[in-house]
Amino acid sequence: MKHRILHIEDSKTDADIIQRMLYRSGLKFRYHLASDKKDVEKELDTFQPDLILCDHSLPSFNSKMAYVLCKEKKIDLPFILVTGAVSEEFAVEMLKLGIDDYILKTNLQRLPAAITNALSKKETKKKIQGIRSKLQQSETHLRTIFENSSNGLLLIDKDFTIIEFNSLMAEFAIITVGRPYNKNENILNVFPQDIRVS
Numbered sequence: 001m002k003h004r005i006l007h008i009e010d011s012k013t014d015a016d017i018i019q020r021m022l023y024r025s026g027l028k029f030r031y032h033l034a035s036d037k038k039d040v041e042k043e044l045d046t047f048q049p050d051l052i053l054c055d056h057s058l059p060s061f062n063s064k065m066a067y068v069l070c071k072e073k074k075i076d077l078p079f080i081l082v083t084g085a086v087s088e089e090f091a092v093e094m095l096k097l098g099i100d101d102y103i104l105k106t107n108l109q110r111l112p113a114a115i116t117n118a119l120s121k122k123e124t125k126k127k128i129q130g131i132r133s134k135l136q137q138s139e140t141h142l143r144t145i146f147e148n149s150s151n152g153l154l155l156i157d158k159d160f161t162i163i164e165f166n167s168l169m170a171e172f173a174i175i176t177v178g179r180p181y182n183k184n185e186n187i188l189n190v191f192p193q194d195i196r197v198s
Contacts, residue, residue: 003029003119006049008066009082010035010058014105018053018082025112037061037069044075051119053111056083056090067099078118082111160187 005022009015015033022029032047034040035058043049052070056063063081070077081094081102091102100118103111146153152169156162162185165173173181177190 001028003027003050003115004047005029005031005115006034006040006043006047006052007031007082008034008040008052008054008058008063010055014055018108018111021108022112022115027112027115037065040066040069044070044073049077050122051078051080051115053080053082053115056081056086063099064094064097067094067097071098076122078115078122080111080114080118082108154181154187156187161185162187162190 007015007018009018012033019031022031032043032049034043037060040061052066054063054066063083067079070079079099081091081099082105083102084105086094086102094102100121101114103114146164147166149166149168152172153164153166154162154169155164162181162183164183165181170180173179173190181187181190
């Protein structure tokens with residue numbers, strides 16, 4: 001599978017070096033280059049990259065602005081800062097913002113592994129989101145069944161603490177004990193001692 005890499009870089013020489021190095025590493029990819037904000041916006045919409053490599057400083061544009069632009073467009077992509085030099089403070093700030101990694105141009109041999117890791121992390125995140133979505137659908141389905149049951153249902157844990165109850169059980173509580181149940185209340189405290197079943 002070929003990954004779509006958008007490289008935000010204003011130096012054609014640096015872009016060529018990085019592109020050749022990635023080809024030599026065996027990565028399969030399609031590559032587009034953008035050198036300013038207008039190019040980046042166009043490529044995000046038309047090329048729809050899987051990953052962004054970004055130099056820090058470009059004319060009237062920088063890596064932080066590029067990253068914020070992606071977030072504003074609700075585009076969640078692996079983002080790797082590939083730059084000549086940045087301060088440790090700036091690199092830490094960018095990592096805190098959410099970029100996946102940063103590579104100095106003097107240490108490009110680390111770039112293929114950083115790309116592989118970032119894409120793998122994205123795939124894992126996508127799978128987790130899929131699982132969460134299915135769990136949420138399942139929970140919604142069970143809650144619908146629970147609420148629309150023709151029986152009064154009361155869920156308690158092993159310590160007899162009320163976890164959940166449906167509307168029929170809430171009505172039953174009013175009729176039998178004269179008050180509603182409360183979540184996190186011990187069911188043994190709801191009923192008077194003389195009517196508890198042993």
